[in-house]
Amino acid sequence: MRADAQRNYDRIVEVAREVFREQGYDASLDEIAKRAGVGPGTLYRHFPKRENLLDAIMQSWVDRVTAASEKALAYEGADRELLLRWFEEYVALISLHKGGPAKITSALGDPSSPILTKCQVLTSANDRVIERLREDGVLRDGVDTVQVCRLVGGIATVADQGDLDAAAVRPLLEVVADGLLR
Amino acid sequence: MRADAQRNYDRIVEVAREVFREQGYDASLDEIAKRAGVGPGTLYRHFPKRENLLDAIMQSWVDRVTAASEKALAYEGADRELLLRWFEEYVALISLHKGGPAKITSALGDPSSPILTKCQVLTSANDRVIERLREDGVLRDGVDTVQVCRLVGGIATVADQGDLDAAAVRPLLEVVADGLLR
DNA sequence: CTACGATACGGAGACCGTCTCCGTTTAGCA
DNA sequence: TGCTAAACGGAGACGGTCTCCGTATCGTAG
Numbered sequence: 001m002r003a004d005a006q007r008n009y010d011r012i013v014e015v016a017r018e019v020f021r022e023q024g025y026d027a028s029l030d031e032i033a034k035r036a037g038v039g040p041g042t043l044y045r046h047f048p049k050r051e052n053l054l055d056a057i058m059q060s061w062v063d064r065v066t067a068a069s070e071k072a073l074a075y076e077g078a079d080r081e082l083l084l085r086w087f088e089e090y091v092a093l094i095s096l097h098k099g100g101p102a103k104i105t106s107a108l109g110d111p112s113s114p115i116l117t118k119c120q121v122l123t124s125a126n127d128r129v130i131e132r133l134r135e136d137g138v139l140r141d142g143v144d145t146v147q148v149c150r151l152v153g154g155i156a157t158v159a160d161q162g163d164l165d166a167a168a169v170r171p172l173l174e175v176v177a178d179g180l181l182r
Numbered sequence: 183m184r185a186d187a188q189r190n191y192d193r194i195v196e197v198a199r200e201v202f203r204e205q206g207y208d209a210s211l212d213e214i215a216k217r218a219g220v221g222p223g224t225l226y227r228h229f230p231k232r233e234n235l236l237d238a239i240m241q242s243w244v245d246r247v248t249a250a251s252e253k254a255l256a257y258e259g260a261d262r263e264l265l266l267r268w269f270e271e272y273v274a275l276i277s278l279h280k281g282g283p284a285k286i287t288s289a290l291g292d293p294s295s296p297i298l299t300k301c302q303v304l305t306s307a308n309d310r311v312i313e314r315l316r317e318d319g320v321l322r323d324g325v326d327t328v329q330v331c332r333l334v335g336g337i338a339t340v341a342d343q344g345d346l347d348a349a350a351v352r353p354l355l356e357v358v359a360d361g362l363l364r
Numbered sequence: 365c366t367a368c369g370a371t372a373c374g375g376a377g378a379c380c381g382t383c384t385c386c387g388t389t390t391a392g393c394a
Numbered sequence: 395t396g397c398t399a400a401a402c403g404g405a406g407a408c409g410g411t412c413t414c415c416g417t418a419t420c421g422t423a424g
Contacts, residue, residue: 039374
């Protein structure tokens with residue numbers, strides 16, 4: 001990549017991260033281009049679809065995901081509480097931007113999603129937590145890790161769309177946790 | 183209302199029902215106007231916001247909701263199965279159109295939503311089912327009816343966005359049911 | 365150091381959906 | 395039949411997405 005192209009690429013990602021945080025996932029891309037000091041053409045050449053831009057932004061996010069799952073696994077305490085802590089981390093991780101829970105949760109089942117690779121980091125983090133509980137024998141039979149992602153993703157989605165705070169989300173997560181544990 | 187106005191109103195609602203079913207909630211309103219043989223001005227005078235049109239469409243829907251809750255309450259069988267049957271009805275009712283689950287579930291917590299009154303029919307139907315189970319003493323303590331709506335609405339939302347079929351939704355509903363029952 | 369070709373830029377503008385304004389038409393009453 | 399309030403509808407402003415293509419720049423080969 002040419003040096004000027006790299007500069008613009010980096011600058012667009014940086015600005016986009018900021019704008020998406022301010023305005024959510026459907027912020028105007030032309031506005032991002034303008035703020036980054038490039039023409040719309042440049043933005044669309046680097047990122048043909050909105051989601052390609054999202055994908056680039058998420059580079060730093062994957063680190064947070066693995067850190068969060070390790071933190072959850074390191075917890076020394078009751079299984080239910082471990083699970084709930086992980087769920088809260090999970091919700092927080094996918095709720096960083098408005099519209100995030102819906103975008104990410106629906107990408108889980110879409111093999112052609114441009115952010116698929118990033119989401120797989122999340123699902124495999126979730127797998128690690130669930131498998132650990134399964135080995136401890138505290139899970140009900142037939143619990144599938146992708147089902148867990150859907151359940152928690154669903155809660156995060158309604159919380160995002162209804163502007164619920166963590167206190168309102170917690171009891172919902174508890175219901176799911178109780179439904180999963182023996 | 184003048185006779186011609188009434189004619190146009192009815193025709194728009196009829197066409198909108200059809201178009202929303204075909205294309206989902208974000209179909210073009212101008213297209214609906216065109217198909218209904220009226221100008222966009224006419225459509226927007228009758229229905230200033232997209233949701234006002236939704237509200238009109240839902241008139242027949244409220245009947246289905248109450249019928250569904252009565253059907254669920256009439257079920258003679260295990261509590262868990264009763265709850266699951268209601269959940270499946272609930273999901274079906276809010277998933278009639280693409281984007282429906284998200285729209286309806288987020289309207290539950292938004293006092294200014296134009297479709298609020300219609301959604302209240304749904305929440306009170308849900309209340310009846312949950313209260314019946316509470317009287318039977320099979321619910322865990324602290325279960326709140328609006329939480330139930332959010333949980334099931336969340337599942338319906340991810341199912342809608344991920345194109346899941348009833349067979350994939352059922353186990354998710356089971357987890358929630360098990361988390362709610364003693 | 366220069367010249368050249370490949371690469372990248374960026375803005376004009378096409379396209380589409382939303383929504384409004386206002387001149388024109390029409391219903392329905394007296 | 396004539397009048398007026400009510401309703402109509404389409405032109406067009408606006409904002410967002412995305413493309414095309416003439417122009418500018420990079421980086422290298424000579």
